[in-house]
Amino acid sequence: MRALIQRVSEASVTVDGEVVGETGPGLLVLICAMQGDGEAEADRLAAKISKLRIFKDDGGKMNRSVLDSGGGALVVSQFTLAADTRRGNRPGFSTAAAPAEGERLYEYFAARLAGLGVKTATGQFGADMQVRLLNDGPVTVWIDTEDA
Incomplete structure (x- = not known):
């Protein structure tokens, strides 16, 4: 799995004009399940x-x-983290998990994060989402379980 983590003062996700998830101080976690990923990668x-x-x-x-800071997390699915830009100018996304598996692992990951004690909100898988955030720092970290 791949994640782009941003430390935020606040973040929200809107779908069709309605806020579906938000957090105050904490993390915005953009996440993508890759082919071959499973629950073990989501747990890690x-x-x-x-x-x-x-x-x-x-x-x-x-x-x-x-956890130490008492912050929350807004978890948003983003298959574009699987972008392969090695050839041409149009990214390919063939290494992302199939949509049904991606959604399952996205939901599993969010539930696991909440189970560890992090107040967790989510976006809406597969929706056209507008994500608003106020970076804190800014601090941005990339994690790929293949490398971790």
């Missing part, structure tokens, strides 16, 4: 993200996790 990724120390401590150093 959720555990890693819940403990990732990218929030400031009292000394201003990034020493606190989203």
